[in-house]
Amino acid sequence: xxxxxxxxxxxxxxxxxxxxxxxxxxxxxxxxxxxxxxxxxxxxxxxxxxxxxxxxxxxxxxxxxxxxxxxxxxxxxxxxxxxxxxxxxxxxxxxxxxxxxxxxxxxxxxxxxxxxxxxxxxxxxxxxxxxxxxxxxxxxxxxxxxxxxxxxxxxxxxxxxxxxxxxxxxxxxxxxxxxxxxxxxxxxxxxxxxxxxxxxxxxxxxxxxxxxxxxxxxxxxxxxxxxxxxxxxxxxxxxxxxxxxxxxxxxxxxxxxxx
Amino acid sequence: xxxxxxxxxxxxxxxxxxxxxxxxxxxxxxxxxxxxxxxxxxxxxxxxxxxxxxxxxxxxxxxxxxxxxxxxxxxxxxxxxxxxxxxxxxxxxxxxxxxxxxxxxxxxxxxxxxxxxxxxxxxxxxxxxxxxxxxxxxxxxxxxxxxxxxxxxxxxxxxxxxxxxxxxxxxxxxxxxxxxxxxxxxxxxxxxxxxxxxxxxxxxxxxxxxxxxxxxxxxxxxxxxxxxxxxxxxxxxxxxxxxxxxxxxxxxxxxxxxxxxxxxxxxxxxxxxxxxxxxxxxxxxxxxxxxxxxxxxxxxxxxxxxxxxxxxxxxxxxxxxxxxxx
Numbered sequence: 001x002x003x004x005x006x007x008x009x010x011x012x013x014x015x016x017x018x019x020x021x022x023x024x025x026x027x028x029x030x031x032x033x034x035x036x037x038x039x040x041x042x043x044x045x046x047x048x049x050x051x052x053x054x055x056x057x058x059x060x061x062x063x064x065x066x067x068x069x070x071x072x073x074x075x076x077x078x079x080x081x082x083x084x085x086x087x088x089x090x091x092x093x094x095x096x097x098x099x100x101x102x103x104x105x106x107x108x109x110x111x112x113x114x115x116x117x118x119x120x121x122x123x124x125x126x127x128x129x130x131x132x133x134x135x136x137x138x139x140x141x142x143x144x145x146x147x148x149x150x151x152x153x154x155x156x157x158x159x160x161x162x163x164x165x166x167x168x169x170x171x172x173x174x175x176x177x178x179x180x181x182x183x184x185x186x187x188x189x190x191x192x193x194x195x196x197x198x199x200x201x202x203x204x205x206x207x208x209x210x211x212x213x214x215x216x217x218x219x220x221x222x223x224x225x226x227x228x229x230x231x232x233x234x235x236x237x238x239x240x241x242x243x244x245x246x247x248x249x250x251x252x253x254x255x256x257x258x259x
Numbered sequence: 260x261x262x263x264x265x266x267x268x269x270x271x272x273x274x275x276x277x278x279x280x281x282x283x284x285x286x287x288x289x290x291x292x293x294x295x296x297x298x299x300x301x302x303x304x305x306x307x308x309x310x311x312x313x314x315x316x317x318x319x320x321x322x323x324x325x326x327x328x329x330x331x332x333x334x335x336x337x338x339x340x341x342x343x344x345x346x347x348x349x350x351x352x353x354x355x356x357x358x359x360x361x362x363x364x365x366x367x368x369x370x371x372x373x374x375x376x377x378x379x380x381x382x383x384x385x386x387x388x389x390x391x392x393x394x395x396x397x398x399x400x401x402x403x404x405x406x407x408x409x410x411x412x413x414x415x416x417x418x419x420x421x422x423x424x425x426x427x428x429x430x431x432x433x434x435x436x437x438x439x440x441x442x443x444x445x446x447x448x449x450x451x452x453x454x455x456x457x458x459x460x461x462x463x464x465x466x467x468x469x470x471x472x473x474x475x476x477x478x479x480x481x482x483x484x485x486x487x488x489x490x491x492x493x494x495x496x497x498x499x500x501x502x503x504x505x506x507x508x509x510x511x512x513x514x515x516x517x518x519x520x521x522x523x524x525x526x527x528x529x530x531x532x533x534x535x536x537x538x539x540x541x542x543x544x545x546x547x548x549x550x551x552x553x554x555x556x557x558x559x560x561x562x563x564x565x566x567x568x569x570x571x572x573x574x575x576x577x578x579x580x581x582x583x584x585x
Contacts (some may be wrong), residue, residue, distance in 0.1 A: 069328065103361030112360035119327050119364060120356060124347050130317045131352065134324020141306055164317035
């Protein structure tokens with residue numbers, strides 16, 4: 001499916017473009033440093049870097065308020081920083097220190113920073129999806145205009161949790177934005193080995209809610225799309241799905257054979 | 260003021276009272292109040308009382324998200340086995356997030372299901388699988404055996420800031436018992452002494468509590484006074500109450516509807532063997548279901564389950580008044 005360009009997307013102003021670039025750059029520097037620290041044994045365990053998908057994190061999280069909630073997965077460092085989590089406290093978490101955002105008890109795959117709306121991240125692929133839907137339901141029950149974003153990869157789409165969550169989000173009309181970072185890989189195998197349905201948008205087509213594929217490296221288009229989505233969800237128009245075609249430049253986890 | 264009502268009514272009464280008391284309590288599940296005429300829907304509206312499709316992972320996962328975002332969901336799962344469909348949410352998400360976030364989020368929710376319906380509902384609907392949940396840090400598990408406890412434990416479960424697996428016993432739903440009116444709470448983690456005695460301690464859960472009491476009557480006719488203890492919660496487990504009783508009687512029988520290595524009996528036996536060894540005058544006896552899938556055939560179903568005859572015999576063996584069988 002050809003990438004859809006957002007017709008008439010306003011060009012990014014200079015300040016906004018610089019802010020997005022700054023966020024992306026911070027994520028990139030942070031992740032490269034984490035990689036080095038991993039190799040020098042200061043960061044341990046199972047680490048998944050966001051190198052290559054900084055644009056999605058910056059554009060999506062940059063369009064959200066502090067009280068909008070985000071649920072992510074194992075590859076959450078970029079989402080955390082873009083949502084406003086302090087860099088030093090995220091690094092401390094990766095180093096297992098008590099100054100970390102989770103007091104050193106969660107680690108890389110389970111980053112939480114409730115001060116900035118990062119409410120959960122799960123190490124089990126797709127496990128965050130129904131949580132995000134529940135959170136969106138809470139926002140709806142409260143009659144608030146908060147929106148909830150669920151970040152996930154293309155690898156999560158074939159599992160039951162995705163389909164069940166999509167069904168209920170659609171049935172109950174939840175203010176939930178599904179953001180799929182489709183880098184064409186799930187762990188160590190390409191998408192074509194996982195499913196015959198190449199586009200994630202096509203997977204949710206029967207539910208007939210707003211869905212779009214955008215190039216994840218085209219930050220202005222991404223920014224325009226997510227701004228429309230957030231406005232729609234705040235006005236009661238959820239759920240919505242944004243499929244971002246992006247890249248994973250390192251292995252699935254640091255130290256694996258693909259890295 | 261107590262009055263006699265059936266177990267199932269006591270459970271529902273607790274849910275209603277908690278929903279009146281606290282606006283953040285929501286209740287949903289498969290077949291929950293399908294009609295808008297249902298009293299729960301009339302009282303609380305469709306926002307707070309919903310039917311959900313057969314989607315256990317989403318039902319339970321959404322409860323986790325609702326809880327993180329400030330609500331207190333009670334999810335009707337009907338049968339304990341249906342939680343198995345969503346084990347990631349039950350074991351790996353709900354109970355772990357509070358800890359892994361360094362306490363920054365909490366997950367107050369109740370997973371309500373029935374278990375043990377050994378009335379011909381066969382292999383996949385009759386299990387006593389509570390120990391699959393009882394060993395998970397962060398997850399509480401309660402097994403009410405009386406209508407009063409059914410009410411009190413549900414109220415406590417709703418008010419608890421942790422995820423609670425609330426397992427009601429399907430064979431007990433029509434059992435009548437005295438239940439206090441109005442607000443009534445039973446603390447989670449506190450055992451109840453159902454019958455005082457000094458010769459042998461019998462610990463039983465759920466439906467086996469009634470069997471243990473019947474066994475105690477049989478034993479009393481033989482001059483043996485059994486003390487029957489109902490833990491009521493499996494996690495946290497009131498070991499001090501059990502150890503205190505074993506110290507008094509010196510003999511322990513553990514009755515459990517679960518299969519042996521998946522039983523609360525095995526867990527309690529290990530605890531007493533380690534912490535109550537000096538109290539014991541005889542080896543601990545376990546009376547559990549046979550290690551078999553529950554058969555559909557009625558006599559075979561009865562054969563694999565514990566009953567009052569087996570429990571009484573185990574007590575006699577513990578006391579040395581019957582030959583110990585292998």
